[in-house]
Amino acid sequence: xxxxxxxxxxxxxxxxxxxxxxxxxxxxxxxxxxxxxxxxxxxxxxxxxxxxxxxxxxxxxxxxxxxxxxxxxxxxxxxxxxxxxxxxxxxxxxxxxxxxxxxxxxxxxxxxxxxxxxxxxxxxxxxxxxxxxxxxxxxxxxxxxxxxxxxxx
Amino acid sequence: xxxxxxxxxxxxxxxxxxxxxxxxxxxxxxxxxxxxxxxxxxxxxxxxxxxxxxxxxxxxxxxxxxxxxxxxxxxxxxxxxxxxxxxxxxxxxxxxxxxxxxxxxxxxxxxxxxxxxxxxxxxxxxxxxxxxxxxxxxxxxxxxxxxxxxxxxxxxxxxxxxxxxxxxxxxxxxxxxxxxxxxxxxxxxxxxxxxxxxxxxxxxxxxxxxxxxxxxxxxxxxxxxxxxxxxxxxxxxxxxxxxxxxxxxxxxxxxxxxxxxxxxxxxxxxxxxxxxxxxxxxxxxxxxxxxxxxxxxxxxxxxxxxxxxxxxxxxxxxxxxxxxxxxxxxxxxxxxxxxxxxxxxxxxxxxxxxxxxxxxxxxxxxxxxxxxxxxxxxxxxxxxxxxxxxxxxxxxxxxxxxxxxxxxxxxxxxxxxxxxxxxxxxxxxxxxxxxxxxxxxxxxxxxxx
Numbered sequence: 126x127x128x129x130x131x132x133x134x135x136x137x138x139x140x141x142x143x144x145x146x147x148x149x150x151x152x153x154x155x156x157x158x159x160x161x162x163x164x165x166x167x168x169x170x171x172x173x174x175x176x177x178x179x180x181x182x183x184x185x186x187x188x189x190x191x192x193x194x195x196x197x198x199x200x201x202x203x204x205x206x207x208x209x210x211x212x213x214x215x216x217x218x219x220x221x222x223x224x225x226x227x228x229x230x231x232x233x234x235x236x237x238x239x240x241x242x243x244x245x246x247x248x249x250x251x252x253x254x255x256x257x258x259x260x261x262x263x264x265x266x267x268x269x270x271x272x273x274x275x276x277x278x
Numbered sequence: 279x280x281x282x283x284x285x286x287x288x289x290x291x292x293x294x295x296x297x298x299x300x301x302x303x304x305x306x307x308x309x310x311x312x313x314x315x316x317x318x319x320x321x322x323x324x325x326x327x328x329x330x331x332x333x334x335x336x337x338x339x340x341x342x343x344x345x346x347x348x349x350x351x352x353x354x355x356x357x358x359x360x361x362x363x364x365x366x367x368x369x370x371x372x373x374x375x376x377x378x379x380x381x382x383x384x385x386x387x388x389x390x391x392x393x394x395x396x397x398x399x400x401x402x403x404x405x406x407x408x409x410x411x412x413x414x415x416x417x418x419x420x421x422x423x424x425x426x427x428x429x430x431x432x433x434x435x436x437x438x439x440x441x442x443x444x445x446x447x448x449x450x451x452x453x454x455x456x457x458x459x460x461x462x463x464x465x466x467x468x469x470x471x472x473x474x475x476x477x478x479x480x481x482x483x484x485x486x487x488x489x490x491x492x493x494x495x496x497x498x499x500x501x502x503x504x505x506x507x508x509x510x511x512x513x514x515x516x517x518x519x520x521x522x523x524x525x526x527x528x529x530x531x532x533x534x535x536x537x538x539x540x541x542x543x544x545x546x547x548x549x550x551x552x553x554x555x556x557x558x559x560x561x562x563x564x565x566x567x568x569x570x571x572x573x574x575x576x577x578x579x580x581x582x583x584x585x586x587x588x589x590x591x592x593x594x595x596x597x598x599x600x601x602x603x604x605x606x607x608x609x610x611x612x613x614x615x616x617x618x619x620x621x622x623x624x625x626x627x628x629x630x631x632x633x634x635x636x637x638x639x640x641x642x643x644x645x646x647x648x649x650x651x652x653x654x655x656x657x658x659x660x661x662x663x664x665x666x667x668x669x670x671x672x673x674x675x676x677x678x679x680x681x682x683x684x685x686x687x688x689x690x691x692x693x694x695x696x697x698x699x700x701x702x703x704x705x706x707x708x709x710x711x712x713x714x715x716x717x718x719x720x721x722x723x724x725x726x727x
Contacts, residue, residue, distance in 0.1 A: 179457075188455045188463070189400055197366060218542045220603060222631060226425055229726075233422040234410045235361055235371035235391060238324045 163212050166250065166272040168259045170196075176275045181216050184260065186227065187237045192258060199259040200240040201249055208246070208264045216277065325727075327358040330423055332722035338713035340700040341693075342430075342438050343380025344485075346718070353722070354378040355421060357390065369395040375421070382442065382481035390421075391446045399454070406450040408474070412467045412534030412549050413444050414595040414610050420445070423724040427629040427639030428675040429689045430720065433698050434623030434645035435595065435612040439482040443473045444593075447530060462540045468533035473553070478525040483557070485701045487584070491517045491561045492703035498580055502565045515565045515580060523559040530554075530590070536597075543601040551593040555616060557586045588617035604631035613649060622649040629675075637677040645669045647697040662707060665714045668695040683726045691718040 165176060172194060183189035184200050192198055203209035205221075213224045228239040243249040246267040253259040254271030268274065332353035336346040343350055354377065361371030372392035377383030393407030410418040414435055419425045430438065449471015456464045475483065498515035506513070530553030537546045563580040592615050599608040606629045613622035627641030646652045646668050654664030675689040696712040 183455075183457070183463075190397060191400060219601075222604070222634075223601065229422065230419045230425055232324070232326050232361075233328075233357075233359060233373075233425075234418045235359065235369075235373065235393065235395070236410075237369070238322070238361060241322075 162265045163208055163215070163262055164265050164268050165260065165262050165275045165277055166253055166268060167261075167275050168199075168253055168255075168257055169271070169273050170257050171260065171273065171275070173275060174273075175278055178216055178277055181277060182218065185213075185217055185224075185240065187231060187239075196258050199256050201252055201256075201259060201261040202240045202242050203246065203249060203262075204242045204244045208262070212262045323360065323362045325358070325360055328355070328422065328424070328724055328726045329357075330355045330722055330724040332429065332720060334718060334720040336716060336718045338716035339696055341698065341718060342433075342700075344700060346380075350380065352378050352380050353720075354385070357421065367397050369397070371395070379438075380481070381484075382477070384480070386476075388476055401454040401456050403453050404450065405453065405469075408446045408448045409451055409469065411444055411447045411469070411551070412532075413551065413593070414549060414612065415536075415545075415547055415597045415599055415608065417444060423687065423722060424685060424726055427637045427677045427687070428627075428641065428673065429687050429722045430673075430691075432610075432623075432625035432627065432641050432643035432673075433671065434625050434643040434669070435610045437645075437698060439698075442476050442481070443527070446474070447471045447532075448474055449530075460540060463538045465536040465538065466533065468531075470529070470531040473527040473530055475525040475527075478523040478559075479520075482701075483523065483525050484520060487520055487523070487557070487559065487561075488517070489701040489703045489706075491520065491563075492705060494561070494582070495563065495705075498563050498582070499565065502567065502578075502580060506567065508567070513565050513567050515563045518562040518564055521560045521562055524557070526556045527590075528554050528556055532593070545597075545599050547595075547597040547599075549595045549597075551590065553590040553593075555588045555590055557584060559584050591615040604637075605629070620649045622646055635679055637679070639673075639675040639677070641671075641673050643669075643671045643673070645671075645698055662704075663711060663714065665695045666707070666712075667697060669697040669699075670694040684723070685726075686721070686723045688721045689719070691720075693717060 165181065167173070171192060173192070180189060184198055185202070190198055202212075210221050213219065213221050217224060219227070228237075231237040232239070241252070243252065246263040247269070249261050250263055250267060250269050250272055253261045254269070260275070330353075331351070333349065333351050334342065334346060334353055335349035338347060340346045343352060356376045357373055359371065359373045361369060363369050370393070373390040374387055375390035376385050376387045378385045389408060391408045391410050393405050393409045395403060395405045397403035412418065416426070416431055417436060420431055420436060420441065423429070447469055449469055451467055451469030451471075453467040454465075456466070458464055478484070495515045495517055499513045500510055502508075502513040502515065503510050530551055532549065532551030532553075534549035535547060538544075539546060561582040561584060563582070565578050565580045566575050567578060568575050592613070594614070595610055595612045597608070597610040599606070601607075607627070609624065609626040611622070611624040613620070623643065623645035625641050625643035627639065629637060629639035631637040648656070648667065651657065651667055654662075654667030657666050658664050670693065672692040673689060675687060678686045680686055693716050694714060696714070696716075699712060702712075
């Protein structure tokens with residue numbers, strides 16, 4: 126759906142190449158199988174210990190962008206896989222297809238971009254641990270030091 | 279009077295390609311610089327886009343594009359979207375679009391939308407620039423095939439001929455999303471500004487006023503007879519062309535509300551827009567006047583300057599959508615009053631995604647050209663068939679998601695009535711009536727990135 130560029134390196138791609146070579150851009154990514162319950166994690170600087178399901182849904186739909194202390198929320202997600210599917214269906218109350226379509230609409234109307242996504246749960250945990258205001262989810266077995274667990278209730 | 283035809287090659291709202299590309303790379307550069315300065319700045323530039331190619335063919339009657347009865351592949355879109363967060367709370371983005379749809383677009387690259395978005399709070403943000411207009415539930419995403427099953431949105435609410443000017447407003451707006459606790463949440467967007475028309479010399483405006491100009495030929499002939507002191511019916515006028523067309527919307531304002539109800543998947547919405555429409559052009563006729571000299575007639579030019587202002591009193595939609603897993607149901611009603619013309623229409627649709635590969639959809643859409651003459655009584659008294667008053671469209675669509683980035687759609691429309699067909703003059707309609715029952719086949723493939 127989108128292509129993420131770094132700080133200018135890939136920016137040399139021309140308009141013509143982009144319009145002609147679209148079919149070559151998108152490839153699948155590796156995903157991990159779920160190993161246990163889904164756990165919502167956050168950077169330790171997040172002051173919340175509990176998070177309401179509605180709050181979580183609004184974060185991942187781009188409708189809530191600030192924590193209660195007005196700091197920026199940085200949501201991250203998995204690219205695919207059973208953990209991602211279960212999270213989307215359980216907490217966002219929609220199918221993955223509908224979730225993707227929702228974000229496509231925002232992207233193609235300039236209203237927003239989807240959360241940064243990871244193909245690897247350990248990489249997601251590392252990103253949340255090192256990013257102020259970050260929130261994500263992984264399977265229980267992949268929780269590591271450096272992040273806090275938020276109870277969803 | 280002779281006027282030089284002025285072609286607004288880049289359109290009143292468009293920009294030269296160089297400006298577009300410079301703007302694009304300025305965004306990329308700005309975000310790249312910001313990205314290097316630290317975590318307090320947004321770092322990412324997002325690129326996305328699509329390329330679509332379609333085909334459509336009507337069994338009878340020209341619809342959506344001229345000469346559709348012959349079949350046409352002049353049905354192409356390519357878009358490149360860039361957005362970035364140069365500052366916290368600030369997002370900037372733009373879409374470059376090249377489009378060829380019959381006589382409109384002709385592959386010129388235009389800025390379809392481009393705006394800055396300052397999200398002060400989740401309940402209140404501000405947008406300025408050329409901003410997607412809230413109009414019904416699906417106007418903002420109407421160009422994106424990946425968002426729906428059908429090739430065409432129901433024409434009774436989202437007429438393709440009006441796409442260019444209802445897609446986005448140029449101005450400023452405020453928006454937000456408000457949590458309402460147990461009763462759901464409310465999304466809102468209010469705006470003011472103007473509308474743009476990429477090229478008034480092509481497409482809908484040209485066709486509409488050309489048809490009206492042909493209906494005025496007899497009156498032009500009578501006027502020349504009066505001017506020359508000739509008996510009525512002596513001179514014969516023939517419409518030639520429209521020159522120096524200018525379509526503008528001095529101001530518009532409007533807004534939209536969407537209530538996301540506590541029932542998951544159910545949303546209810548309404549949008550409205552008011553404004554003023556201004557049309558200027560010169561209609562050029564040639565008039566044959568009989569003479570007694572060596573030649574038995576002379577041809578003289580006759581020009582009419584058109585300067586028309588109309589109010590858009592209410593451009594209104596009411597919408598309902600329910601999504602449950604892979605089933606989506608929707609219904610919308612639309613009405614508008616532009617000058618003395620009041621139109622309305624509605625549709626109901628159902629889409630179901632059977633597998634990751636296959637989705638099927640259907641809708642029934644009804645459009646009325648005059649909401650006070652839905653059965654065509656006035657048309658019939660004017661010599662036209664009643665079915666010119668409506669267009670009822672039963673559509674069946676199939677969508678194949680061949681890959682996550684590649685989709686294919688096929689669709690057939692079973693149509694009763696001709697109200698939304700290409701504009702034709704009254705004399706043409708009387709001389710060659712359109713078919714009441716007809717159909718349209720269309721297929722389209724889209725690549726996303």
